Amino acid sequence: MRPNNESDAQVERKTSGMKAIRSISIRMMLAMSAIAILGALLLVIGVILGSRHELSERGFSPNDVTSGALFHGSLIIDSEKAIIFIILFVAGIIITTGMVAWFLSREEIRPLAQAIRLQRNFVADASHELKTPLSIISARSELIERRLRLGKxxxxxxxxxxxxxxxxxxxxxxxxxxxxxxxxxxxxNLSQAITHTIGSIDVLAKQREITIYFTPPATTVLALCEETGIERCLVAVLDNAIVHSPNHTCIEVTLHAAHDKAVVTIRDQGTGMEGNPEQWFARFARPDVQSEHHGYGLGLALTRDILSRYSGTIRVLSTSSCGTTMEITLKLAVVPNESKENNK
Structure with a gap:
């Protein structure tokens, strides 16, 4: 039985930690046993070789000394050299043990550290991803309350x-x-995905009196992705454009097919990006620390992560004091040439 306030995730972390500790203990015990045996062999070999060397230096023939004599008090050892040898031997054992312990600990802890990192990323990603939908729901609730007061x-x-x-x-x-x-x-269908996304986030744009324009292309553009995933990307980019655009401006969204790619561009009329635009795609990067937007620098980084799942890309096509244009590319589910051949 576990405490009622202890979650499954906490139990799993404790279990993983105990498994890692047990694994380290077993491997350390085996490694120390091997080091001790090897060290003992080296010590015996060193003593024998040292004794033979001393015999040679004193004019005796090492071959004339029997093995029985070696182990019955006839062993000749230079005490000073023996002390130095023992010190070096012990130091070598300590250093070797430390290196083995460091290596085994790092190897065993790595999966646990990776799991903790993934968990922290998930919490951060979930917090960020739910922030915009909650803002939309809050704005929508305010509109409902206002209309109820007016009897609409x-x-x-x-x-x-x-x-x-x-x-x-x-x-x-x-x-x-x-x-x-x-x-x-x-x-x-990217046209439908873009239309749905604009419909959901338009309530935030209207609070700033920002208009989002999108004219679907004449032909249907089908991309190889997931509807929820691509809408998350579009929400992140559009939210970024809304936040960094002045009031009473416009955001233009376009869609077209180019070769085997679907290309979505989002152009705002903001003040542009400062510094290297690529740093905007790093997790927790906030190059605009003096702006009024107090985000955590996750939106564009998450967008790139999501698009990479579908072999897609996102980049800053252009940025200036007149605005920024973002470009999203995805693989087409049906290449135009193939579509024409299928219709024949």
Whole structure:
């Protein structure tokens, strides 16, 4: 029986820690036994060779000394040399033991350290990923409250609020699947994914009186990814664009197919990025420390991580004082030429 306040994760961490400690103890015991045996053999060999050397220096023939004489008090050893030899031998044993212990400990602790790091990343990722949906739900709730006071219908807002909760549930499931390394890419209609994303995040844009424009292409663009995953990416990039754009500006989203890639561009009218744009894709990087945005520098880093699961990319296409353009590329599920041949 475990305490009621002890979670499964805590029990698993304790179990992993105990297993690592037991494994280290067993391997250390075996290593120390091997070192002790090897050290004893080296000591005996050293004593015998040293004695033979002393016999030679004193004019005796080592071959004339029988093995019985060696072990019945006829052994000749230089005490000073013996002390030096013993000191070096003990120092060698201590150093060897320390190196073996360090190596075994590092090898055994590495999986545990990696598990702890992954757990911390998951908590940070989940906290960041749920922040925007919660902001959307909060803004939507305020609109519902305002309309109720004015006696206006709220049916559409309630439906959108239900969709927001459903998206949050999908995000949590996607985070859990990503933590297990499980992916199942399929053909996703990017026009629909972009439209859904804009519909969900538009409530945040309207608070800043920012307009998001998107005109779907004439032909359907199908990308090889997961709908929840690509919508998480689009939310992160659009949220970043909204936060860094002045009020009363526009954000333009475009979509087209180029060869075997689907290309999405998001252009804002913000003040641009300072420094090296690549640092924006590092985890917990905040190159704009003096801006009003108090994020944790995870959005774009998570976007790149998600896209890498689908062999996709994200980069800063351009940035200046007039705005920033981000580019997302994904593999097409159906290459245009193949699509034409299938229609014949």
């Amino acid at each position: 219908p709220i049916d559409s807002l309630v439906k959108e609020l239900t969709n927001d909760v459903s998206r949050m549930d999908n995000i949590i499931n996607d985070l859990l699947l990503a933590a297990r390394g499980a992916t199942s890419p399929n053909a996703v």
